Amino acid sequence: MKTIFIYYSYSGNGDVVADFLKEKDIDIRKVESNYKLSNILFFQMMKGGFDAARKKKPKLINYDNNIEEYDHIIIGTPIWNSRLAPVCNSILDKTDLSNKKITFILYSGSGEAKNAYKRLKASYQNSNIIILKQPKKYKEELEKLKEL
Ligand SMILES: Cc1cc2nc3c(=O)[nH]c(=O)nc-3n(C[C@H](O)[C@H](O)[C@H](O)COP(=O)(O)O)c2cc1C
Structure with missing residues (x-):
């Protein structure tokens, strides 16, 4: 089974997950966007939290949504305001996941x-969802990905 990890990371936790999965022969596709947050924590939380709540879909940079050669798609996203980070909304919007095995890795x-x-289970009933607590800091959280 050919697997790809398509992910977004704002502050590096997703990159730690990508490094781990790369070792398991999983292809990696990091998604970039011009979406930015303030360096001031308060404004970061306000804007990020608000945009996550209203399911904003920021523009992606050169996103390649061709996943034809893959059977298993793993989507990785940070959690903002208990929701998907806005860039993940754009990824889901632009990627046709039908007839694929789907896993979500959420880092919070x-x-x-x-x-x-709740939202992912409603839209992707058969998906597998794995939640990691700050894998950049707690490397043992990566153990949860062993069975992938
Ligand atoms: C705007 C914003 C909102 C966040 N909201 C939450 C939250 O509701 N719950 C939570 O557990 N962590 C929250 N976090 C923390 C991130 O989910 C966590 O640091 C995650 O590992 C970041 O992944 P990344 O480093 O790949 O961007 C938030 C972070 C930001 C920047």
Whole structure:
């Protein structure tokens, strides 16, 4: 089974996941966007949280949505305001996941992702969802990806 990890990362946790999965012969596609947050935490949380809540879909840079050669698609996203980070909304919007095995890897500060989990289970009933608590800091969280 050919697998790809398509992911977004704002502050590096997703990159740690990508490095781990690369070792398992999983192809990696990091998604870039011009979407930016303030360096000031308060404004970062306000804007990021608001945009996540209203399911904003920022423009992606050179996103390649061709996944024809893959059977298993793993989507990785940070959790903002308990929801998918806005760039992940754009990824889902631009990627046809029908007839694919789907896994979501959600990385969050608390290890929880209640709203995102509910939304993903509603839209992708057969998907597998794995939630990691800050894998950049807690490397042992990567153990949860062993069975992939
Ligand atoms: C705008 C914003 C909102 C966040 N909201 C949450 C949240 O609701 N719950 C949580 O557990 N972590 C929250 N976090 C923390 C991130 O989910 C966590 O640091 C994640 O690992 C970041 O992944 P990245 O480094 O790949 O961007 C938030 C971070 C940002 C920047």
